[in-house]
Amino acid sequence: MWRRSSFPPMTMLQHAILALILPLASATIIALFLRRAGGIAAAVSVLAATALAVIAVILALHDDRFEASFEWLRLGDFSLSLGIKFDDLAALMLVIVGVVGLCVHVFSLGYMHDDAAKARFFGGLSIFMFSMLGIVFADNLFMMFIFWELVGFSSYVLINHWHERQSAADASKKAFIVNRVGDFGFLLGIIACYYAFGTVNLTELAAKVDGGAVVAASIPLLLFCGAVGKSAQLPLQVWLPDAMEGPTPVSALIHAATMVAAGIYMLCRINVLMVPEALTVIMWVGTATALYAALCAIVQSDIKKVLAYSTLSQLGYMVAAFGLGALATHHDHGGTTHEMLMAAGVGAAMFHLTTHAFFKALMFLGSGSVIHGCHHEQDIFKMGGLRRKMPLTFWTFTIGVAAIIGIPGLAGFFSKDAILYLAMTKSTPVFAVLAFTAVLTAFYMVRLWKITFFGTPRSDSAGHAHEGGLTLTLPLVVLAVLALVGGYTAFYPQVFTGVFELIPEAHESAHTIILITSLAVTAIGAFSAWMLYQPTSTDTLAQKSPNLFNGLVALRNSFDAAYDYYVAKIQQRFAILLNFLEQIFLAGLIIRGFSGVVGLFGMGARALHVGRLNVYLYWFFGGVVVLWLFAAGVIHP
Amino acid sequence: MITPTLDTYLVLSGVLFAIGFFGVLLRKNTIVVFMGLELMLVASTLGLVAFSRFNGTMDGNVFVFFILTVAAAEVAVGLAIIVALFRKRQTIQVDELDGLKN
C-alpha cells in the first residue's frame, strides 16, 4: 500500500513537476523556434523523452508516494486544483508511458527521418507526453478532464500529420469529434460528481465513499462515457481504426499503448465510485467491444487496421475486466481467515494494460518497421516473405504475436489468464465470450503473421524490403524483451505492489481450468488460422466462405455506415433545414417582411402628401373636429 | 326675430366662421379661398367686438384694430403671391397646383 504523506520530500515532487514540464518545454521550444529545424527538434524531443523516462523510473523506484496540489482557479465556492496524486497506480502508468514513449520517440527518429514536417511531428509527440503525464498525475477529475482533452488534441494533431491526405484530415476530425461525444458524458459526470460529493479530488472522493456516501449509478456511468470515447468502446469505437492514418509510431504510442488505455486508467482511478449496476454496464460494453473488434479484425487487409482492431479488442478485454469488479478473497492473517473484497478488476485491467502496452507497441513498431521497409505499403496481401528480408522485425513481431495470443510464458498469457479467471469467477457468459474472443485473437493474429512474413514477396515494394537502421530496431528489441518478461509480476520491482497485489490469481482447480482453456483457445485459433490462410495475394476466407467474409465486413462497416448516415442524412440535413428556416423564415419572412410592412406604411404615409391644397385643408378640418370633440367631452381619452 | 344677446352674437360669429371655413374647404379658386379666410378673420372680429361690448372690457375692441391691420397686410402679401404664381403657372386653381407632392 502506498503511504500517504502530507509533507512529501520536495525532491520527488520536483521530479514529478519536472517530468510534467519537460515535454511541455520541449513542445514550446519546438513550436516557437525549431519549426524549420526538424533535426534539432527531433533531438530536443527525444532528449526530453529520455529524461522523462529516466525520471519516471526514478520516481517509480523511489519509495515515496505523495500527493500535492495547488489551486488553479477559484470562483465563488468552486475551486479547481492542479495536483499530483502519485501512488502505485500512477507510478506504474508513468513507467509505461515513459518507457514506451521513449521507445517510440527513438523509433520515430528513424521512421520519420525524411519527413518534411518532422518538427511538427516531434512537437506533437512532446505535447502528447505532457498531456498523458497530466492524466497520470491528475489528482482530481477536472484536471484529468483537462489533460483528457489535451491528449485528444495531440492525437488530432498527430493523426492529421499528413494533412494533405484527405483521409488523414477526416480521420483526425473524426477522432476528435467522437472523443468529444464521450467527453460530453464525462464532463457531465464530473459535474454531477462535484455536486454529489462536493469534491472531485480522488482521495477525498475515496474518503467520502468509504465514509458511506451514496453513489448514484448515473455518476459512474457518465464518467464511463469518457472512457468509452477515449478507449474506443462500443459504440464510439469508430475513430480508432481510422486513426491509423497517422504515422505508425503515433499509432503505437497513442492508439495502442497509452492514450487509449487512459480510459481504463481513469476507471481504475475512480474505482471507488463504481456501484454494481454501473459495473455491469461497463462489463458488457467491454465484452461486446472485445468480441466485435476481434470479428472485425479478421477481415482487415491493412496491417495497421488489423492491429487497430486488435487494440480495440484488447481494450474491450480490459474494460470487461474492470467491469467484472471486485473479488472476495481469503487471507490468512495470524491464523484467522479474513474474507475481504479485492479490487480484482482494477488489478486485472491494469495488468493487461501493462502487458498490452508492451506487446502492442512492439507489434505496431514492428508493423512500422515493415511499412518502412516496404516503402509505405500497408496491405498485407502485397507483402509476404518478409521473414527473410527483415529477420529482426520478424522475430520481434513473432514475440508480440505470441504474447498477444497467449503463448504460455509470454506477457499476454498471464494477464489474459487473470482476466479469464476473474470472468469465470464472476460471470460465465462473459467468460464464454472472452474465451471465444481469445480464439479469434489467436486466429487473426496468426493470419496476419503468416500472410505478412511467410511465402514470397507479392509486390515490388515487398521485394525490396529491408531492415531499418538502429533507431528502428533497437526499440523493437527493447519492447520484445518487455513482452517476453512483462507477464511475470516478479519481474517488476516491489514498488507497484499497490496494483499487482490486486491481480487475481487462480488457485488449484481454477488454475488448471484456466490454463487448459487458455491453451485450448490459443491453439484452436492459431491452428485454424495457420491452416486456413495461405500467403497469397487474396484473402482465403473471402474465397472459401464469401458469405461469412462479407458478413464480417458488413458488421465492421455497420457502425460507420450508421454514423455516416446520421451525419450526412440527418444531422447535416437538419442543419440545412434550420439554416433555411432562419434565412427564409426568420431573417426573410419575419424580419424582412416586417421591415417591408413598415416600409409599406411609410409609402402610404408618404402617399398622403398628394400635393393638393384642398385635401390638406381637410386634414386641418379633421384635426379641428377631433380636437373640438375632445373639448366637448365627446371623446374621453 | 332673434333678440341680440351675447349668445346670438357668438353664434353669428360662429356661423360666419363656419361659412368661411366651409368656403376654404370647398372652393378651388385661390382667391375665393382667400376670401373665405378673410371671412373667418371678420367672424373673429365680430366675436371680439361683441364680447367686448357685453363684457365691458376694451381690449377686444383694440384687438380688432390689430386684426384688421394684419388682415390687410396678409391680403396684400397673399395676393402678391397669387399674382406671381399666376404669372408662372397661368392658373390659380388649387387642384392644378400640385407640383409639390409625395
Added chain:
Amino acid sequence: MATFLFNFLALLTVICAVGVVVSKNTVNAAMCFMLSLVGVAGLFVLLDAYLLAFVLLLVYAGAVAALFLFIVMLLDMQGGPRKPFKPLTVVAATVSAALLLVGVLMLHQNAALAAAPAENVPGASLKDYAYQLFSTYLLPVQIIGFLLLISMLGVIVLSKKFEDAEISP
C-alpha cells in the same frame, strides 16, 4: 328697432357670406364679400363700436375687397370653365358642412354667458383708443409697424420686375 336691425344685418351678413362661398363667378363672390363686410360693420354699430365699424368699412370693404376685385380683374379669371364636383368632393363637403353646423350648434348649446350688455360702453370715445394704443398697447403698435414694412417689402420683392442690374451682387 335694434332687434330688427340686428336680424336684418345678421341675415345680410350670413347670406352674403354664403354667397361668397357658393357664387360661381369670382366677381360676384367679391361683391358678396364686400356686402357681407358691410353687414358686419352694421353689427359693429349696433355694438356701439362706431370707430371699428368705420375702420372695417374703410380697410376691408374699401381696400381689401377692392384689392380682391382688382386682382380678379387683373387675372381675368371669371370666364374659366367650371369643373363639376367629384363625388368624393361632394361627400366631403356635405360631411364638413354638417360638422360645421354641429359645431355652431354646440357653441349655441353650451354657451352660458351673461346676456346683458355691460353698463359701461368700452371704446365709446376715440380718446380711449388713443390712450390704449399709445400706452398699454404701444409695443404691438410698433410691431405692426414692422409688419407693414416687411409686407410692403415682400410685395415689392414678389411683384416687381427686376432688371439684372438692379440685383445686388
Added chain:
Amino acid sequence: MNLEAVKVAAESNIWSAILPELALGCLAVLLLVFEMLLPRKQHSHISTISILGQIAILVLVCVQFDLPPGKTDPFSGLLHQTATSQAMRVFFLLASIFVSMIARVSLARQRLPRIEFYHIVLVASAAMMLLAQANHFLLLFVALETLTIGLYILVSYFRTNSLTLEAGLKYLVMGALSSSLLLFGIVLLYGVAGNPALPGHASNSMHFGELANFLAQNPRNFLAGAGIVLVLSGIAFKIGAFPFQIWIPDVYQGAPTPVTAFLAVSSKAAGFAILLVLANTVFVSYGWLVHPVLTLMAAATLIFGNLAALTQHNVKRLIGLSGVSHAGFLLLGVVAVPRVPGATGAVIFYLFAYLIASFAVFGVMAHVAGDNDTDQELDHYAGLARQNPFLATVLAVALGSLAGIPPLAGFMGKLFIFVSAFKAGMYGLLMIAIVSVVISIYYYFGWIRAAFFETWTPSDGAVNPPPTRSKVSGLAHVGLAALALCSILFGFYQGPLGAWLLAR
C-alpha cells in the same frame, strides 16, 4: 381709461427690456439704409453686416442674460421675461444668424434681390423673440402674425421658381387658416374669461395670468375648452404636429433652403416656446383636455413623421418629415413639463441640440443644392465624402445628432426628454418614441449612406448628374465646423450650460 392709468401703463413700457429686439429692428432698417447708401458693388457686405450685427446682439443678450429682479413684466404685462424666454431669445438669435449664413450660400445662386431677405429674417426673428416672452394674447397674435407674414414672403422668395411660389401659396393658405383658428380660439377665451356671469372673470382677460386664474375657477367650461383646442391647433400648425403637419413636406421642399431651415428650426421652436408657456401655465387647469390632446398628438406625430420620412428621397421633404418626428419628441417633453421638474430644461436642451444639428444639415444642403433649390435628391449626395470630406463629415455628425446617437448632442436631448417622460409615467409614449428612434435611424443613415458609400446606385429615373456644388467659403467653414463641434461637445460635456438648463 383715465390719465393716471395711462401714465402707469406708459411707465411700464420699459424699452430697455426689449433692447435686443429693438436692436434687431434697427439693424433691419439699417440694412435697407445701407442698400440705399452703399454703391451696388458694396452690397455684398450688407449680409456680413447683418451677421456681425446679430452676433453683437447675441453677445448683448448673453451679457444681460440674468434678468433684473422685479422688472420681469414690462409693457403692462404684455411681456413676461423668464429664464426660459431668455434662453429662447438666444435660440432665435442663433437661428437667425445661421439662417443668414445659409442664405448667403443659397442666394448667391439666384438672380434675386437679397437685402430684403435679411431684413425680413431679422424682423421675423425679433418677432419670435417677443413671442417667447409674450404674456398676453394680443401681443402673441401680433408677434405671431409678424412672423407668419414674414414667412409667407420668405417661403415664396425664390419667385422665379414656380414650385417655390406654389409652396408659398400653400403655406399662405394653411398659415392663414391656422391663424384664423388661433384667433377664434383667442376670441372665445377672451370672451369667456371676461364674462361677468362666470366666477372669477377677469378684466384683462387676454392676459395670461388673469386667464389662468379664470380657468382655474372654471375648470370645465365648454367655450374655454373650445378656445383652448383652437389655440392648440393654431400652435400645432407651427410646430407641425399631427394632423396639422401635412403642409410640411410640400412647403419645405418648395421654400428656399435657408427658409426651410428657418421654418424647421425657428418657426417650430416659436411654436414650442408658446406651447411651453400656454400648456404648462395658462392651460394647466385644463390638463384634462390639454394633456390627452398633446399626448395623442405626440404619438401620432412621432409615428407619422417617421413613417413618411422612411421612403423619402427628396432631402428637403425628408428633413421636413424628420422634423415632424422631432416635434413629436418635443411634445413628449412638453407633456411631461407640468409633472416633472426639469422637463422644461430638457425641452430647451433638445431644441438647442436640434438647432445645432439642423443648421449643420441645412448648411450642407445649401452647399450641395444646385440652382434649382427645390430639386435636392439623396442621389445628389453620392460621392460627397470623396469630393468634399468636410461637408460629408459635418453632415454625418449632424444627422447622427438628429438621429440621437451618442456622443452627439441630439442624444442628450432625447435622453433628457425620455427621463422626463419616464418620470411622468408616460410609458406607452416612450415605447412609441423608442420605436421611432429606431425607424428614424433608417432614413438618417440612408442619407449618410448616400454621402459615404460609393456603391450607392441612383434610384429609378435619376439619370441626371447631380448639380454642381457651391464652394465652401471661409465663413461657412467656420460656421459648419463650429456647429459640428458643438454637436459633439454638447454630447458629452454640457458644463455650466447643462447645469443651468437642467435646473429649469
Added chain:
Amino acid sequence: MSNLPFDPLLVSIVAPLALALAIALGLPKRWSVLLAYVAFAIPALMALHVWWYFGDALKDHGYAFLTHYSTGLEAYGIRLTLGLNGIALPLFVLAGLVGLAAGLYAIQSGAERLKLYLMLLLVMQGGLMGVFASVDVFFFYFFHELALIPTFIMVGIWGGRDRSYAAMKLTIYLTLGAMLSLLGLIALYVKSGATSFDLISLRQTLTAQPIAATVQNNIFALLMFGFGILVSLWPLHTWAPLGYGAAPSANAMLHAGVLKKFGLYGLIQVALPLLPEGFLHWSGPLAWLAVIGNVLIVGFITMAQRDLKQLVGYSSVMHMGYAFLGIAAGSTLGLGGVVLLMVAHGLSVALLFLLSTSIYHRTHTFSMDAMGGLAQKTPVLAAFFVAATLASIGLPGFANFWGELTIFVALWQFSPLITALAVAGVVISAVYGLRAAASVFFGQPTEALAGVTAQHPPSDLRWSEKIPALVLLAALLFIGFWPKSISTSLHAALAENARPVQQTAAK
C-alpha cells in the same frame, strides 16, 4: 501602487479619440499612421498597467482607479466616473489587447481611404475603453454607442457582400437594442430614486430600498432584451452573422471581440445586482432561449454554413448562448465563467476574424467549398487558425475552456437538463470548427483554389498579420494556463454582484 502622474483610464480613452479628432481635422497621412501605432498601443499598455497594479489600487466599494470628472449634468446625476472593479478589469484589458491587435492589423491592411478607416477604428477603440472604465451607467451606455457608430460606416464603406443591407440591418438592430436598454437604464434610475447614475450609489440605494418585484420584472425584461439584441440573443441575432460577414476585419474584431460584450457586461454589472427579483423571474426563460436557441439551433445552423466568415459569425452567436447561460445561473461561479468566456471569446473570435481575412487575401474567396489544402502553402496560417478554432471550441489550455467549464459547473445547480443540452453544444462546436479547419487547410486544394493560387502564389502569414495574431493567441494561452490572472479579481467583485440574487433567492 500605480504611480502614474495621470489617470490611466482617462488617458486610454482620450488618446485614441484625440488622434481620431486630429485625423478628422486633417492630420497628414504619414503622421496619422505613425501616431496610430502610438494611439493603439497606449490603451493596451495602460490596460496592462492597471491590471498589474489592480490589487494594490483596490479601494472602497471594490473599485480601483476611481476618479470623477464633472460634465455639467450633476442635476441629472450624471458624472463621468471612471474606475475598474474586478469584473471590469479583465474586459478593460481585453479591449486594450484586441484593440491593439485590430489596430496593428488595420494599419498594415493598406485599406482604401486608410485615414478614415483608422479614424473610425480609433473612435471605436476610445469608446470601448470607455465602456469598461465607466462606473457611471450613463457613460457606460454612452461609450458603447460611441463605439457602435463606426461599425455602421465601416461596414458600409469597406464591407464585403451585401454591405449596404448588412450595414442598415446591423444599425437598426443595434439601435433597437440600445434604445431598449437605454429605456431600461432610465427606468432603473428613475424607479430607484437614486440621485446619481453612478453604479456605486445606485447599488447602495437599491440595497437599502429595492424596487418592487413587478417593476423589477419589467425593467429586467427591457434590459434583458435590449442587451440581448446587442449580444445576439436568439431569435434576435440575425444581424450578427450578416453584419460580421460583411464587416471589414478590424471592425469585426473589435465589434465581435469586445463591443458585443457590452450587453453581457451590462447584465452582470447592472441588471443582475440591482434587479435580483427581476433576474430570478427571467432567468428561466433566458436560459431556455439561450440553450435551445443560441446553443442548439444556432449551433446546427453554424454547421450548415459554407462561408467562412458567416461561420465565424454564427459561431460567435452560439458562444454567446453559453454566456447567457452563465448569467442565468446567477451564481458567482456562473458569472465568473461568463466573464472568463467574454474575455476568451473576445480574443478568439477576433483572432478568427483576423485569420479569415488573411485566408481571404490568399484565396480570394470566403467559400469553404472552394478551398482546401491551404496548409501545404501556408503552414503557419494553418497552425494559427487551428489554434484559434480549438480555442473557440473550448480546448483546455486556452482561455475559452475555463469560461465554458465554469459555466457548465455553475449551470448544473440551475438545471442539470439545461447543462446537458449546453454541453451537447460543445460537440456541435467541435463539429463545425474542425470541419471548417479541415475544409480550408487540409486535404487537396480544389481546382478553383488551385487556379487562384497559381495566379497569386499565397505567401504564409506575414509579420503584419502574425504580430496581432500572436498578441491574441498569447493572451488566450496566458489565461488558459493561468486563469487566476483574471479570476482572482473577479472572485471578490462577483461575490458582491451575485449576493443580492442569492439573498433574494433564499427568501
